[in-house]
Amino acid sequence: MDENYYRELIDKVNQNEEEMWDRSEDSNEGFDDFKKLWGILSDEDADVSYYTFMDAGELCLTSFFGTTQDHKYVWDSIANHYQEALRDPDDEEEFRDAFINFAETYTDNEDPDCVAQFSKMMHLAINAEDSEMASAVMNCAFCPELWTNDNKYPEWSVWFAVFSDKDFFDIPHTQKATDAINELYSKLGDHPDMDRLRELHDAI
Numbered sequence: 001m002d003e004n005y006y007r008e009l010i011d012k013v014n015q016n017e018e019e020m021w022d023r024s025e026d027s028n029e030g031f032d033d034f035k036k037l038w039g040i041l042s043d044e045d046a047d048v049s050y051y052t053f054m055d056a057g058e059l060c061l062t063s064f065f066g067t068t069q070d071h072k073y074v075w076d077s078i079a080n081h082y083q084e085a086l087r088d089p090d091d092e093e094e095f096r097d098a099f100i101n102f103a104e105t106y107t108d109n110e111d112p113d114c115v116a117q118f119s120k121m122m123h124l125a126i127n128a129e130d131s132e133m134a135s136a137v138m139n140c141a142f143c144p145e146l147w148t149n150d151n152k153y154p155e156w157s158v159w160f161a162v163f164s165d166k167d168f169f170d171i172p173h174t175q176k177a178t179d180a181i182n183e184l185y186s187k188l189g190d191h192p193d194m195d196r197l198r199e200l201h202d203a204i
Contacts, residue, residue, distance in 0.1 A: 075117035103136035
């Protein structure tokens with residue numbers, strides 16, 4: 001399927017969303033269009049830009065029907081597309097621009113069910129030495145469960161401390177946390193906007 005096909009589906013799903021609020025009772029009207037759009041996640045022949053892919057992915061996460069689906073499947077697809085994009089500099093630039101734009105408004109992740117997918121994307125961004133992309137992934141993954149359970153998610157405790165304002169004292173004194181700090185420092189330690197990382201690394 002091509003760009004025009006999925007852009008038309010995006011328009012249809014958006015239109016269905018607007019009309020849904022005018023209906024007086026629950027209805028599955030519009031689900032067929034959503035189901036077709038959902039197919040972009042596994043469409044290996046999809047000839048679409050990353051902007052279109054991310055617009056479709058956002059509806060698969062946040063639309064009326066999207067909120068009832070398993071979001072791990074969506075984030076698996078996004079993570080795999082990111083991994084694939086990293087193989088080509090032009091693709092990487094387009095994907096990161098589309099994803100960062102998406103991440104600026106995405107606020108719907110309220111549970112940690114997709115930690116594995118978010119963690120994969122964080123490691124990809126860190127290995128690519130892309131602090132802006134890492135910050136965007138962190139913004140999508142942000143939720144109270146991850147923020148408060150430092151011992152359960154030591155990597156995230158480190159990432160929140162470096163890329164946001166989480167207190168360094170909350171980071172657990174474990175090997176996993178130390179490894180996360182060292183991984184970050186080896187890739188981003190010399191970046192001009194990584195003062196918090198350098199401060200944290202000097203403290204271990």
